[in-house]
Amino acid sequence: MLDANLKKQLDTYLQNIVKPIEISVSVDDSPKGKELYELAAEIAEMSGKISLTDAADKRTPSMGVAAAGEVPRVRFAGIPLGHEFTSLVLALLQAGGHPSKADPALLEQIRNLQGEFHFETYISLSCQNCPDVVQALNLMSTLNPNITHVMIDGALFKDEVESRQIMAVPTVFLNGEHFGQGRMTLAEIVNKIDSGAAERKAAELNEKAPYEVLIVGGGPAGASAAIYAARKGIRTGLVAERFGGQVMDTVGIENFISVPYTEGPKLVASLEQHVKEYDIDVITEQSAAKLTSNGLIEIELASGATLRSKSVILATGARWREMNVPGEQEYRGKGVAYCPHCDGPLFKGKRVAVIGGGNSGIEAAIDLAGIVEHVTVLEFSDTLRADEVLQRKARSLPNVNIIMNAATTEVRGDGSKVVGLTYTDRKTGESHQVDVAGIFVQIGLIPNTDWLKDSEVKLTRFGEIEIDARGATSVPGVFAAGDVTTVPFKQITISMGAGATASLAAFDHLIRTSAGAEEKATA
Structure with missing residues (x-):
């Protein structure tokens, strides 16, 4: 069932399993049931640490993954191929004791969650955003015995999709009630069910020392700006709702120079990995609410926290433009x-x-x-x-x-x-x-600048941030880059270049203002 190349890659990953695991399948004689059993059997044959058993489940076909001897807390209702094959591989590794690369503090937060949390996620195998949610909930279920998760392929379980009126994926239910819809990160999910997490995080952010460069936004422009700033050896921070921005919603990318073809989530993963190689303070799950300039530039966040910096680069990108007609908001996610x-x-x-x-x-x-x-x-x-x-x-x-x-x-x-x-x-x-x-x-797209409308940052009538050739805005020390600006063409490669330009300009600004301050001190 798995082609030779995929099988070779899987075999490499399965070498990381350190303790026995068990795949339990609930199948019937339908074509999809046979297909799932064939997939499970093929995987089990590839490692002596994997065993295969039959188990009845309310959804058929489905498969559970767990450490040997444990009741599965991670299940796949459907055949986890396509975008979800990676979710299956990670579930196997995590059940087999291979550690997650997620933030250790976040992993500990998951282990300490109190209560019973039973998640169900409806997906489509062509959805590039669904695996992030599935993988996050699978990891949580592996770490905490009070959490369970089942991925449900909406194409196979149409009756459930109809009865629950699911018209967008991923759609997540918690303990039978609607929990969320659309792309969600591990941290977003955890903080949503962990009461008090937002207050603790805001207090922590308020204690941070001022940055020399603070980038607002985690898309291509923001990532590029952060890397260029960090390479100058200055204190660099990046704050964003989530890493990747609009690129996460892009499927095929064929005009990224030197890369004939890639996909949005894959490019974002590479960007994030590149950023993490530098000493950059990355803060996610936070959205900017207000910008003020009074000596230091202050970015007030929606959580109530405030970050301070000597210079700021705005790279908040853009979002899908809406029709703004009656019924659009009422039926968003419902058609x-x-x-x-x-x-x-x-x-x-x-x-x-x-x-x-x-x-x-x-x-x-x-x-x-x-x-x-x-x-x-x-x-x-x-x-x-x-x-x-x-x-x-x-x-x-x-x-x-x-x-x-x-x-x-x-x-x-x-x-x-x-x-x-x-x-x-x-x-x-x-x-x-x-x-x-x-x-x-x-x-089309609309720039994410609503939070700047009461600031001194000059915007066009379309809401774009006005910048000069160096990425400078109307406020000294505040620069901008990417789709949020007046740059005429909204392209990934252009955003990356603009991020580098704004970062170099911010560094030049820091040098000049520092030199000016020294001259005044010695005068």
Whole structure:
């Protein structure tokens, strides 16, 4: 079942198992049941420390992973291949005693959690964000006997998906109640169930000494800026909600120079590893709320903590632009989606709409056409902005319909899920309705600068931070880089270069202000 190359890689990983583990399978005679049993048997044959047993479970097919003699606290309901194969490998290693590389303090926090926590995560095998959540909850279940987790492939357990009205992945339930949706880090999950964690963290951050350079944002621009600053030997900090930013939602990357093809999560992992090789104080799960400049530059965080620095580089990136029409927020995650790769499989055999005719919109339509019954693309303008090769491909597909001059005016729902949308023909003024189960919004990005609107940092009417050629903003000592700025092209490679530029400019600023202070002292 596993190809030779994958089997060779797996064999290398399994050498790290230090204590016996057991794979327990609950299967039937269905094709998927046989496929899961074949996968489990093949893995068990690869190591003398792995045994295979049968075990009844309420979900079939499913498999449990645990140390030998223990009841499995980690289960996979479905066949953990695709993006989830790594989740399976890590579960095997962790059950076999191989230590996690996560922050030791966070691991200890997990071990000390009190209470019963039974997690269920609904995923799709094409979702690039799902493995992070699955792996985090699997690790927690391995470390703490009061925690269990089951990954559930929504494509195999459609009745559950329908009954729980799951229309976006990953969707997590805790003790039977909705817990969260979308990408979540290990620290985010732990802090959400650990009361008092936020207060403890805020108090800890308030005690930090001022930085020489503080980067706000953890995407390509922020990572590049942090590395360039740290290489200068100055005290460097990086604060972000999560590492990676918008790149984590990017599937295929084919224009990153010297790398013919990579994927967003893989690139982010490399960036994070590179940053960790330097003496950089990385602070995640924190969002900036306010910037003030009074001698030192202060960044007030949403948690109530305040970080101080002699210079700051703003690299907060951008987020998906919303339609801002009635029903969009009400049905977000209930049919309104922003990631076709993640949520597309949940709409298999159904009719969907894609809003936007740029590259991302037409690429989404092409991808979805292979899964859903029909795709309707709505473009506001009278021309598509996507590359000609993408337009030709989309128009060649029999189940893709493209409507121009269409202004979406409403998302329609039945109270629990999307049932359609309303749009106005901009030429005739006529209103039309399209019945769809899902709406994928692909209309570009909006800069993450809401928190700066009351600051002295000058923004354009589009909310972008105005910068000069060196990345300097209107506030001395404050620089900016990446998609959050007025840089004309929003590309990963451009953001990295901009981050380096802003970092070098910040270092130059520190040198000049330090020299000026010394001259005044000796005058």
